[in-house]
């Protein structure tokens with residue numbers, strides 16, 4: 260149980276980054292829709308209770324497109340909102356409805372299902388590379404490469420170009436060797452590459468997702484090359500660091516809850532439910548992406564003014580005791596687990612079936628192939644990446660026996 264009687268906790272401090280849950284518990288109890296100043300200096304509402312969060316995620320008066328009502332308070336420069344940034348998470352209906360319908364025709368559950376053997380092979384190949392060494396950093400060597408190669412394969416990026424993507428993606432989340440200021444450069448290179456790839460595929464359609472997008476757009480609904488590039492970019496961008504963190508945070512939670520882990524190892528049928536519980540307990544997306552009040556509205560008893568930025572704190576909602584009994588307990592056998600880790604409403608995660616596939620393959624295979632996997636650092640030594648939206652570890656050092 261958290262101490263809810265003390266003064267308001269400091270948000271966005273170093274301690275907060277490693278364990279934000281006590282602060283969120285305090286907010287849920289005392290100021291559930293909380294006006295705050297973010298580290299960037301931008302002011303925004305934080306929504307922390309489950310019911311308010313679900314309501315906000317489904318409320319179309321909360322727009323995703325700041326340009327629509329001329330109130331961009333995020334501090335994100337205007338030029339980044341053009342080009343690749345005009346994607347699903349930054350637009351409202353009717354554009355959103357059209358683009359989402361189009362991508363859903365290409366990114367079908369069947370396509371994901373057919374992809375399962377490839378994900379399993381990628382998982383095994385990555386484990387093969389460190390299993391004889393007795394130690395590894397599971398973020399850099401496992402959680403990070405798996406989703407980037409998986410999404411590249413799915414999109415139809417040729418294998419010989421995939422290491423470039425790995426490098427650009429690495430720079431984008433500061434894992435790579437590139438300089439910190441290289442993010443804009445990496446995005447630019449990715450944009451150039453995607454535009455060229457889409458152009459090439461128009462004349463040589465294959466069985467991949469980009470070809471599927473082009474085909475879907477040729478059947479009536481229009482998709483410009485810029486929209487196609489933005490779509491490929493958001494699939495990469497939304498599907499990459501999130502999955503890194505599902506594997507990283509999930510494995511970390513299992514390594515620090517040995518009884519739960521033993522229960523899962525003894526009963527692999529628990530795996531699908533276990534991955535959902537890991538998403539609820541310490542999910543990759545701490546705060547949902549920016550929303551802006553298109554008009555004045557009430558939320559959790561507070562008045563949100565037109566133009567105000569609203570951030571729904573998924574991590575706080577998913578530990579709300581009024582929705583989840585014993586919310587701070589990791590219970591891999593939990594039932595009635597309708598968490599908000601993939602969002603809710605029209606922006607509900609498009610890649611959830613792929614994320615589930617990757618999460619189950621990665622975590623299930625790791626536990627099966629390395630039954631004595633142990634954390635090789637004290638939890639207090641581990642560092643969490645300090646972004647606003649995502650929650651994830653910088654490194655996850657592990658050790659294990661090489662005798663098997």
Ligand code: HEM
Pocket residue numbers: 316347348349359410493494495497498499501502505542543544547548549599600601602603605606607608609610611613614615618
């Ligand atoms: C465990 C991994 C993942 C988690 C936790 C996750 C979580 C989320 C969340 C919370 C949202 C909604 C954000 C909001 O409303 O502000 C979202 C949207 C989205 N996700 Fe995921 N995601 C994951 C993996 C993926 C993957 C693998 C892909 C694709 C390859 C993907 C593609 C998308 C897209 C395109 C959207 C925007 C949908 C829209 O606006 O209509 N995600 N995701």
